[in-house]
Amino acid sequence: MPRGKGERRSRRIPEATVARLPIYQRILVELQRLGAATTSSEELGRMAGVNAAKVRKDLSSLGTLGTRGTGYDPRLLIAQIDRALGADRDWPVVVVGMGNLGRALVNSEGFSSHGFHVSAVFDVDPKVVGAEVAGLVVRHADRIGELALAGAPAVGVVATPASAAQGVVDALVGAGACAILNFAPRVVTVPAHVLLRYVDLSIELQIMSFYLTGRAPEPAGLAPIRSVGVSQPGAAG
Amino acid sequence: MPRGKGERRSRRIPEATVARLPIYQRILVELQRLGAATTSSEELGRMAGVNAAKVRKDLSSLGTLGTRGTGYDPRLLIAQIDRALGADRDWPVVVVGMGNLGRALVNSEGFSSHGFHVSAVFDVDPKVVGAEVAGLVVRHADRIGELALAGAPAVGVVATPASAAQGVVDALVGAGACAILNFAPRVVTVPAHVLLRYVDLSIELQIMSFYLTGRAPEPAGLAPIRSVGVSQPGAAG
DNA sequence: CTATGTGAACACTTTCACAGCA
DNA sequence: TGCTGTGAAAGTGTTCACATAG
Numbered sequence: 001m002p003r004g005k006g007e008r009r010s011r012r013i014p015e016a017t018v019a020r021l022p023i024y025q026r027i028l029v030e031l032q033r034l035g036a037a038t039t040s041s042e043e044l045g046r047m048a049g050v051n052a053a054k055v056r057k058d059l060s061s062l063g064t065l066g067t068r069g070t071g072y073d074p075r076l077l078i079a080q081i082d083r084a085l086g087a088d089r090d091w092p093v094v095v096v097g098m099g100n101l102g103r104a105l106v107n108s109e110g111f112s113s114h115g116f117h118v119s120a121v122f123d124v125d126p127k128v129v130g131a132e133v134a135g136l137v138v139r140h141a142d143r144i145g146e147l148a149l150a151g152a153p154a155v156g157v158v159a160t161p162a163s164a165a166q167g168v169v170d171a172l173v174g175a176g177a178c179a180i181l182n183f184a185p186r187v188v189t190v191p192a193h194v195l196l197r198y199v200d201l202s203i204e205l206q207i208m209s210f211y212l213t214g215r216a217p218e219p220a221g222l223a224p225i226r227s228v229g230v231s232q233p234g235a236a237g
Numbered sequence: 238m239p240r241g242k243g244e245r246r247s248r249r250i251p252e253a254t255v256a257r258l259p260i261y262q263r264i265l266v267e268l269q270r271l272g273a274a275t276t277s278s279e280e281l282g283r284m285a286g287v288n289a290a291k292v293r294k295d296l297s298s299l300g301t302l303g304t305r306g307t308g309y310d311p312r313l314l315i316a317q318i319d320r321a322l323g324a325d326r327d328w329p330v331v332v333v334g335m336g337n338l339g340r341a342l343v344n345s346e347g348f349s350s351h352g353f354h355v356s357a358v359f360d361v362d363p364k365v366v367g368a369e370v371a372g373l374v375v376r377h378a379d380r381i382g383e384l385a386l387a388g389a390p391a392v393g394v395v396a397t398p399a400s401a402a403q404g405v406v407d408a409l410v411g412a413g414a415c416a417i418l419n420f421a422p423r424v425v426t427v428p429a430h431v432l433l434r435y436v437d438l439s440i441e442l443q444i445m446s447f448y449l450t451g452r453a454p455e456p457a458g459l460a461p462i463r464s465v466g467v468s469q470p471g472a473a474g
Numbered sequence: 475c476t477a478t479g480t481g482a483a484c485a486c487t488t489t490c491a492c493a494g495c496a
Numbered sequence: 497t498g499c500t501g502t503g504a505a506a507g508t509g510t511t512c513a514c515a516t517a518g
Contacts, residue, residue, distance in 0.1 A: 013447075016487060022443040023435075030424050040499070047424055052499095053489055060501055068495045068500040085443050086450035093442070100344065104337035109422055110439020115446060153449050155442065179445050185346055187267050187284050195448060196286075197441050198260075202347020204434050205330070205392065206259040206322050208416050209352060210250075211432060212390050213323035253509060277477065289477095290511055297479055305478045305517045 013084060017058045023048050024058070025081045028074045040071040087114040094147065094177065096168045097159035098123040098138050101183060105159060106134045116155075120147060124164075144171040155179045162186035250321060254295045260285050261295070262318045265311045277308040324352035331384065331414065333405045334396035335360040335375050338420060342396060343371045356391075357384060361401075378405065386413035399423035 027047045031039050041055040048055070059065050059072070062080050066072045082088055093116050095106050105111055106118050121133055122141040129140045141164075156172035158165055158180065165184035172180060179195040182188055190196045264284045268276050278292040285292070296302050296309070299317050303309045319325055330353050332343050342348055343355050358370055359378040366377045378401075386393075386409075393409035395402050395417065402421035409417060416432040419425055427433045 014487075018444060018447050019440075021447075022437065022440045026422065026437065027424055042499085051489075053491095054487085056500060057488080057502080064501075066500050069498045070496070071499065084447070086446040087443070089446070089450065091446055091449070100337040100341035104341055105438060107337065108438055110437060110442065114439065114443055116439070116442060155445060155449075157442075179449055181441055181445065185263065187264055195445060197445060199438070199441050200259065200263065200347060201342060201345055201436070202351065202353070203256075203259045204418055204436050205347065205353060205394075206324070206351055207255060208392060208418065208432060208434060209323040209326070209328055210255050210258075210321070212328075212392075212416055213326065251509070279477085288511075290513095291509090293478060294480080294510080301479075303478050306476045307518070308477065 011061060013061050017061050018085075020048070020050070020054075020058055021081050021085055024055070025078060025085075028078050028081070032074045032078070036074055038071045039074055039077075041066075044072075082114065085114065089115050091116045092119040092154040093117065093157060094120045094122070094144075094154060094172065095157045095159060096122045096141055096144065096172070097161075097164075097184075098125075098128050098133055099159065099161075102157075102159035103133060105157060105183075106136075119154075141168065141171070144168070144175055147175040153178045155181060158182045158184050158188075160184050248298060250298050254298050255322075257285070257287065257291075257295055258318050258322055261292070262315060262322075265315050265318075269311045269315070273311055275308045276311055276314075278303075281309075319351065322351065324350075326352050328353045329356040329386065329391040330354065330394060331357045331359070331381075331386070331391060331409065332394045332396060333359045333378055333381065333409070334398075334401075334421075335362075335365050335370055336396065336398075339394075339396035340370055342394060342420075343373075353392075378408070381405070381408040381412055384412040386415075390415045392416045392418060395419045395421050395425075397421050 024044060027044060028039070030047075031043075041052040041059070045052040045055045056066075059077065062084050065077055065080055093111060095102055095111075095118055098106075098121055102121070102123070106121060110116075111118055118134065118136065121136050121138050122144055123129055123138050124141045128138050131138050154177050156169070156175075156177035156179070158168050158172075160168055162184050163186075165182060165186040166188045169180055169182070169188045169190060173190055173194055177194070180188075180190055180197070182196065182198050183201075185200065188196070261281060264281060265276070267284075268280075278289040278296070282289040282292045293303075296314065299321050302314055302317055330348060332339050332348075332355055335343075335358055339358070339360070343358060347353075348355055355371065355373065358373050358375050359381055360366055360375050361378045365375050368375050391414050393406070393412075393414035393416070395405050395409075397405055399421050400423075402419060402423040403425045406417055406419070406425045406427060410427055410431055414431070417425075417427055417434070419433065419435050420438075422437065425433070
């Protein structure tokens, strides 16, 4: 049974590839902005800091997206990556904590594209509650429970001080969030069915300092992807 | 020639381990805060979302840090991880862009520990230049060139809008920065000797949405570390 | 008897090299 | 002819299982 370009039925996408897809995507958007009608595995690799063979393997796991002898069409690639990552769905995102970090997140491009949209924001500071941030009225965090997230799978983002993190996580889970992205520097726990990831803004800095010490040479000539998060389905404290 | 506990001469630390060390460290600090005098590979693994054998392998690459039958001393572990990551040195960090993100970074714990300290901050907005942020007077970005970073290896952090990123990077490199951490959503280029890493706050969100779609089961029972950055020694545009 | 440290088996990723199609 | 797509080889990383030290 023949299929149109870009189709591929449920071949598993390797974990390492999933982690690189968002990076290719950013580059593709960039290339498109610069007016490129075509690109190649070599160009993408150069810009992403990975080698061309890896780019081809990664992209081929999504389907047959290129044209031999010619290259790839950025527009098609972007669409296929979006689809693979689930960006063709609609993901409500709830952000708790409207300090500098929370505001930065809510206003960032990444939080209002790829299928995400910020649907509610919370804080506890009376000076902030009631104010408007990115077009949304900030509600008091005590009212997280009033959210009805149970319908669509929703993501809760924690951008509070460390001391408030666990309480906020509990409230978000109680309201039906099925994934938590924790920016607060504190280990938290969730029930087993909730997806949990941490982001630590200084981890990249620490990894950098390791390679700057010269204790090890920076990995390979063109180097790999690195980490800032841990995922733990059902972590314990 | 016998050595004291925790010593190990220059055995190469695997890349994957380097990426996990900052996570163990955060957990260890947490355990210490809670008053733990001892911990185990199992406890650390549970909290980090990785399995116990991996924790032991990771830690043993730093030396013989544990006590058989007993476990690990958090304090010793923290010190050894710090040393391995180069946190026993002093790393000046320069942050450009005092919007919400820049302020969040400058005020974050991670940017003033582990050997890092923010030594200067810049912006272009006349309303911000001259003001004080985290104890530092914000200088105009035109004056980045006046920095003399050439002495100590310094890290430049870019937290500007995308359109300003490349110019800021050039200025930082010109001033002698030997590493760039780019939070702006734009691909930039640096000379070959400069270490470059990207951080994209929404990449974790995108990876999460992949696993939420149910197109693939979340990796393993206890799951691995993930990415937000790309490093590219001497990238081209 | 407990929990580390580690060889050895296994699994996953990356890279190579080239066949195959435009 | 040029660049993708992909088996097969090489290289890393993870997990197992147990000897070993406290």
